Amino acid sequence: MERITTGTTITCASKEYDRLQLRYKTSGPNAGIEIYDTSELYGEKGSFRIMQFSGEAVQGAMDLERPERIVFEYPRAIIHLMKQNDPAFEDVFAIGHGIGTIAGYFAEKRFKVAELDDKVVEISKAWFGCSGDHVVIGDGRQLLCMEKPDTYDYIVLDAFNAQGTPRHLISSEFFRIARDKLHAGGSILMNLIGRGDNDRLINAVHTTLSEHFPHTVSFSMPSNRITDAKNIIMMGSGKPIRFQARHMAGFAEFAPGPGHLILDGVGEAAK
Known part of the structure; x- marks a missing residue:
């Protein structure tokens, strides 16, 4: 099935993967949806949770310290x-x-x-x-x-x-x-x-x-x-x-x- 969802063009830089903690990953026909927590997002320090697809563009991000904040x-x-x-x-x-x-x-x-x-x-x-x-x-x-x-x-x-x-x-x-x-x-x-x-x-x-x-x-x-x-x-x-x-x-x-x-x-x- 063709997946369609929201997206932003920015992808996680390789150096940031050292800070990513995998929290969840789908399996089966929906393989590739991943949830990570990270202490840095595009150079900003903090506590963030992101959704992305198989290492592709980040689909959404939440500031865990201020969930009401719009990150992107x-x-x-x-x-x-x-x-x-x-x-x-x-x-x-x-x-x-x-x-x-x-x-x-x-x-x-x-x-x-x-x-x-x-x-x-x-x-x-x-x-x-x-x-x-x-x-x-x-x-x-x-x-x-x-x-x-x-x-x-x-x-x-x-x-x-x-x-x-x-x-x-x-x-x-x-x-x-x-x-x-x-x-x-x-x-x-x-x-x-x-x-x-x-x-x-x-x-x-x-x-x-x-x-x-x-x-x-x-x-x-x-x-x-x-x-x-x-x-x-x-x-x-x-x-x-x-x-x-x-x-x-x-x-x-x-x-x-x-x-x-x-x-x-x-x-x-x-x-």
């Missing part, structure tokens, strides 16, 4: 955008669960979270204190299709497989579905992986998103090399988008270039 920058930036653009929002559909960071932060709101792998939810409940009550197991697009129109204030996409964000979650057809399920002024927020400027896929996602949302904005983390993969936040909305740069956790706005439309069933060779 991209969920902090997404949380700011949600609060800034609709402080009174109530209903959110999220695709990709990870350890449930954003839904856990907004515990008083109504979240429905689609997660493909039930083992991810089981582990997040056991090791990260997630309730899991708001999670539905299944493909996020299929589950979103089943929702009534004009239902949600936000749709949050934070899902990855080995190739990146699944194509059926960034196509024109998907964005049409998302627009239908949102209120008139509702917004979609996406955590993507790319190089920022002159990234062909990021340009294509932005062009495709713009076909369905009149207002868009994109953010990336700074990097010393243009070839570095990094987290990209992209937002599409039915109304003008507001943000305060000082609350974007280091993410800076940028303007993607023109790109091709991403369509269901249309491969790269057909463009």
